[in-house]
Amino acid sequence: xxxxxxxxxxxxxxxxxxxxxxxxxxxxxxxxxxxxxxxxxxxxxxxxxxxxxxxxxxxxxxxxxxxxxxxxxxxxxxxxxxxxxxxxxxxxxxxxxxxxxxxxxxxxxxxxxxxxxxxxxxxxxxxxxxxxxxxxxxxxxxxxxxxx
Amino acid sequence: xxxxxxxxxxxxxxxxxxxxxxxxxxxxxxxxxxxxxxxxxxxxxxxxxxxxxxxxxxxxxxxxxxxxxxxxxxxxxxxxxxxxxxxxxxxxxxxxxxxxxxxxxxxxxxxxxxxxxxxxxxxxxxxxxxxxxxxxxxxxxxxxxxxxxxxxxxxxxxxxxxxxxxxxxxxxxxxxxxxxxxxxxxxxxxxxxxxxxxxxxxxxxxxxxxxxxxxxxxxxxxxxxxxxxxxxxxxxxxxxxxxxxxxxxxxxxxxxxxxxxxxxxxxxxxxxxxxxxxxxxxxxxxxxxxxxxxxxxxxxxxxxxxxxxxxxxxxxxxxxxxxxxxxxxxxxxxxxxxxxxxxxxxxxxxxxxxxxxxxxxxxxxxxxxxxxxxxxxxxxxxxxxxxxxxxxxxxxxxxxxxxxxxxxxxxxxxxxxxxxxxxxxxxxxxxxxxxxxxxxxxxxxxxxxxxxxxxxxxxxxxxxxxxxxxxxxxxxxxxxxxxxxxxxxxxx
Amino acid sequence: xxxxxxxxxxxxxxxxxxxxxxxxxxxxxxxxxxxxxxxxxxxxxxxxxxxxxxxxxxxxxxxxxxxxxxxxxxxxxxxxxxxxxxxxxxxxxxxxxxxxxxxxxxxxxxxxxxxxxxxxxxxxxxxxxxxxxxxxxxxxxxxxxxxxxxxxxxxxxxxxxxxxxxxxxxxxxxxxxxxxxxxxxxxxxxxxxxxxxxxxxxxxxxxxxxxxxxxxxxxxxxxxxxxxxxxxxxxxxxxxxxxxxxxxxxxxxxxxxxxxxxxxxxxxxxxxxxxxxxxxxxxxxxxxxxxxxxxxxxxxxxxxxxxxxxxxxxxxxxxxxxxxxxxxxxx
Numbered sequence: 005x006x007x008x009x010x011x012x013x014x015x016x017x018x019x020x021x022x023x024x025x026x027x028x029x030x031x032x033x034x035x036x037x038x039x040x041x042x043x044x045x046x047x048x049x050x051x052x053x054x055x056x057x058x059x060x061x062x063x064x065x066x067x068x069x070x071x072x073x074x075x076x077x078x079x080x081x082x083x084x085x086x087x088x089x090x091x092x093x094x095x096x097x098x099x100x101x102x103x104x105x106x107x108x109x110x111x112x113x114x115x116x117x118x119x120x121x122x123x124x125x126x127x128x129x130x131x132x133x134x135x136x137x138x139x140x141x142x143x144x145x146x147x148x149x150x151x152x
Numbered sequence: 153x154x155x156x157x158x159x160x161x162x163x164x165x166x167x168x169x170x171x172x173x174x175x176x177x178x179x180x181x182x183x184x185x186x187x188x189x190x191x192x193x194x195x196x197x198x199x200x201x202x203x204x205x206x207x208x209x210x211x212x213x214x215x216x217x218x219x220x221x222x223x224x225x226x227x228x229x230x231x232x233x234x235x236x237x238x239x240x241x242x243x244x245x246x247x248x249x250x251x252x253x254x255x256x257x258x259x260x261x262x263x264x265x266x267x268x269x270x271x272x273x274x275x276x277x278x279x280x281x282x283x284x285x286x287x288x289x290x291x292x293x294x295x296x297x298x299x300x301x302x303x304x305x306x307x308x309x310x311x312x313x314x315x316x317x318x319x320x321x322x323x324x325x326x327x328x329x330x331x332x333x334x335x336x337x338x339x340x341x342x343x344x345x346x347x348x349x350x351x352x353x354x355x356x357x358x359x360x361x362x363x364x365x366x367x368x369x370x371x372x373x374x375x376x377x378x379x380x381x382x383x384x385x386x387x388x389x390x391x392x393x394x395x396x397x398x399x400x401x402x403x404x405x406x407x408x409x410x411x412x413x414x415x416x417x418x419x420x421x422x423x424x425x426x427x428x429x430x431x432x433x434x435x436x437x438x439x440x441x442x443x444x445x446x447x448x449x450x451x452x453x454x455x456x457x458x459x460x461x462x463x464x465x466x467x468x469x470x471x472x473x474x475x476x477x478x479x480x481x482x483x484x485x486x487x488x489x490x491x492x493x494x495x496x497x498x499x500x501x502x503x504x505x506x507x508x509x510x511x512x513x514x515x516x517x518x519x520x521x522x523x524x525x526x527x528x529x530x531x532x533x534x535x536x537x538x539x540x541x542x543x544x545x546x547x548x549x550x551x552x553x554x555x556x557x558x559x560x561x562x563x564x565x566x567x568x569x570x571x572x573x574x575x576x577x578x579x580x581x582x583x584x585x586x587x588x589x590x591x592x593x594x595x596x597x598x599x600x601x602x603x604x605x606x607x608x609x610x611x612x613x614x615x616x617x618x619x620x621x622x623x624x625x626x627x628x629x630x631x632x633x634x635x636x637x638x639x640x641x642x643x644x
Numbered sequence: 645x646x647x648x649x650x651x652x653x654x655x656x657x658x659x660x661x662x663x664x665x666x667x668x669x670x671x672x673x674x675x676x677x678x679x680x681x682x683x684x685x686x687x688x689x690x691x692x693x694x695x696x697x698x699x700x701x702x703x704x705x706x707x708x709x710x711x712x713x714x715x716x717x718x719x720x721x722x723x724x725x726x727x728x729x730x731x732x733x734x735x736x737x738x739x740x741x742x743x744x745x746x747x748x749x750x751x752x753x754x755x756x757x758x759x760x761x762x763x764x765x766x767x768x769x770x771x772x773x774x775x776x777x778x779x780x781x782x783x784x785x786x787x788x789x790x791x792x793x794x795x796x797x798x799x800x801x802x803x804x805x806x807x808x809x810x811x812x813x814x815x816x817x818x819x820x821x822x823x824x825x826x827x828x829x830x831x832x833x834x835x836x837x838x839x840x841x842x843x844x845x846x847x848x849x850x851x852x853x854x855x856x857x858x859x860x861x862x863x864x865x866x867x868x869x870x871x872x873x874x875x876x877x878x879x880x881x882x883x884x885x886x887x888x889x890x891x892x893x894x895x896x897x898x899x900x901x902x903x904x905x906x907x908x909x910x911x912x913x914x915x916x917x918x919x920x921x922x923x924x925x926x927x928x929x930x931x932x933x934x935x936x937x938x939x940x941x942x943x944x945x946x947x948x949x950x951x952x953x954x955x956x957x958x959x960x961x962x963x964x965x966x967x968x969x970x971x972x973x974x975x
Contacts, residue, residue: 011576014577024323025319025322031341035338042603046595048340051326051329051591052322054318059319073374077371077372080372083368083540084572087364087565088565090545103545103548107541110540111537114371114536114541117537117538125542141192141195141553142707143552143553144705145549146558194681198690201694289836290835291835331711332711337798337799339746346712346716346719346747347719349712349716349746350716465831470850471830471831472827478681479682480682486926490850493850497854555711556707556709600823603820604821
């Protein structure tokens with residue numbers, strides 16, 4: 005196995021996991037998880053307990069084999085940001101335009117192809133999605149509130 | 153037996169075409185994450201409204217058969233299961249594609265699916281009434297035990313750290329419980345949101361944790377040449393097939409039984425068969441999780457066998473074996489039939505028509521599956537800079553399509569970005585999805601069991617001790633746990 | 645040049661146009677079904693819609709948006725514009741959302757385009773049970789408290805409400821085991837995991853005909869055509885009469901403030917569609933009673949249903965909030 009190293013933020017992550025477990029346990033408690041074996045809260049409480057136990061185990065022994073690559077390279081962060089913008093823009097400008105822009109820009113940013121080729125691929129992809137989802141599956145893709 | 157009805161869809165050109173086209177369409181639908189067979193079949197109910205019954209049923213049987221199989225395509229090539237029944241296939245199928253063996257993986261899954269499908273049809277034709285009678289004997293406690301059996305898989309899916317796997321499973325169970333408690337109508341984890349009353353669809357989580365997280369993780373790797381696929385050989389050599397035949401047969405058996413149970417379907421069947429393959433295979437050529445052939449054969453044989461299994465209670469008792477057969481029952485009704493226990497007695501030709509039809513659909517699956525394998529395998533050769541953006545758009549639109557909800561898209565993106573982060577710290581997506589699938593089943597089955605025993609756990613246990621099915625399931629769980637301990641691997 | 649002002653003027657002109665100067669509908673309609681694919685509401689919706697499309701001359705794109713016993717779909721249609729282009733295909737559930745503490749929206753916020761049909765309940769039992777009448781069942785429960793299990797489908801569901809009637813009319817208390825729906829409940833009944841279950845005639849008719857479950861009594865003042873031999877509940881317990889007729893129902897709604905001409909157009913199209921002989925036959929075969937009512941007549945039906953059921957649940961201690969809080973009158 006590769007050399008064991010600790011990633012930055014590993015202990016912080018364990019704390020976050022414990023906090024998540026606490027939220028689950030709290031909901032189980034609110035739902036009277038201990039009141040009866042068939043209560044609404046019984047399984048949330050159980051799941052929360054398992055999460056808390058394993059989070060504690062992770063906190064005590066946080067090491068694991070990590071690779072040496074950067075954790076969040078610029079291009080991953082950029083694509084994440086574009087993805088969020090895409091989803092946020094979809095209800096406003098509609099799926100077709102948002103998806104076209106996202107595809108063209110992302111392919112360009114990732115240096116897949118030149119601008120023209122990227123735009124062409126994007127247009128073809130959006131067309132294919134339209135045929136399959138909108139026409140065949142009658143999924144009402146967001147049309148954009150800006151144009152209403 | 154009425155052979156003319158078995159052969160009906162083989163001899164009538166319209167029915168033949170409907171079956172074949174349905175299967176082909178099903179493969180594509182299944183391969184696109186977010187487009188589900190259930191959705192396709194319910195659209196077909198409206199679409200074929202004015203048709204005669206037989207071509208409508210032929211089309212739907214084709215879509216069902218092809219769709220369950222198609223999910224493996226995207227699982228192998230992109231590490232995004234096309235549907236929940238293909239989650240297990242991704243675990244070893246994708247590493248195979250990474251080795252340049254996408255073609256071989258598709259070939260194996262096609263043959264395994266075909267074999268599983270045949271065994272499903274055989275079980276339907278030969279043993280339907282008997283299997284259905286056994287299936288309804290499964291009590292809520294037996295579903296609980298089945299879910300526990302499935303949950304033992306967490307050990308295999310955890311990767312390096314069991315603690316992380318357990319945490320992920322607990323998180324998955326929690327996510328699965330979000331929404332209105334089906335038993336008391338109490339909102340759980342909704343914090344006042346009406347949108348959350350309907351829960352978080354586990355397909356959205358699956359697309360996020362597998363699809364988006366995987367696509368982003370690929371960008372993290374330094375630029376590399378796309379993996380050249382060796383696509384010379386799609387159909388595996390005879391020796392390989394013979395070696396895997398016993399496993400494929402056992403997996404198909406699991407698929408038929410789990411598929412025939414009214415409370416479980418192909419997704420759970422595939423996961424259980426994968427677990428079985430891991431436990432029963434001694435010295436695989438490649439370890440499980442890094443491209444074991446056994447790891448794609450078992451789930452694919454099981455999920456297609458579950459198709460025939462799901463038809464068993466539907467055709468004999470009018471009880472759906474899974475979500476798709478529930479829609480099919482609605483289709484029969486719309487077409488003027490009375491789906492129920494009398495269906496097989498009053499319209500036996502329909503039963504034999506379905507048997508012949510499913511047989512034909514499986515042959516179409518074999519033909520289209522092998523014919524399209526080379527072209528499909530090329531997808532893995534598309535440069536990342538193009539493939540990743542396309543996958544991301546597909547993830548977004550696929551999630552939206554589940555129930556036309558933008559909120560689901562945000563959940564999916566949240567899961568994707570969280571999943572990317574969790575991966576960096578050695579968490580696997582498998583246990584989360586497993587928890588989401590099995591959590592609600594366990595919660596409901598456990599509570600039904602206890603409520604029926606007057607809120608008395610001891611009374612419920614005593615009742616279980618008097619049931620053969622429950623005892624067999626308990627024995628299976630104990631055996632598996634003991635064997636893993638004796639191998640010194642810890643539980644599961 | 646297109647300035648914001650000209651755009652605004654264009655928009656105003658578009659809005660000022662009388663609603664039906666152009667042929668209505670201007671585009672495809674959306675029908676949101678509040679239950680999942682294959683469920684009773686889904687089947688009724690998908691069987692009816694093609695006939696309505698023919699009468700309307702436009703397509704209705706159907707989508708299932710299940711969840712929250714119908715609250716999600718109800719909320720979604722309520723959030724859409726009141727232009728009649730978004731239809732809610734629903735069942736009785738939203739009428740109980742207020743007292744069950746699930747949502748503040750019910751059918752009072754919608755205009756009933758059509759209440760299509762209503763179902764009747766029947767109490768069925770596992771065939772190995774000795775009971776031949778409701779009285780025998782009630783006597784057995786009284787003699788063996790805590791031993792007889794009733795299949796159910798969760799709060800507000802048909803078994804729950806009929807169970808509440810049983811509690812109100814007779815002194816018995818039963819253990820209710822909730823399943824995911826009537827189908828899974830009937831399956832458990834046949835497997836012997838519960839002993840009896842009140843269900844819709846539509847779901848049980850074929851199982852009764854095949855002799856796989858045993859009918860005990862129909863929850864109706866008189867026998868129903870689908871099950872002519874089965875005694876009504878009122879035969880053994882006349883006290884049921886004050887709740888009856890009662891049953892689940894299916895219908896189509898639009899937002900209450902939809903323009904009147906649009907409402908009228910929809911009402912007409914659905915009335916024609918629901919009167920199609922093929923659909924009428926389908927409903928009858930399934931043991932449903934065709935209603936095909938709309939407007940004030942449907943509103944009156946919905947109000948009575950809500951009043952009877954809400955107060956019944958309140959008396960049975962199953963309501964989270966009193967119907968009084970919402971001004972729901974006593975029956």
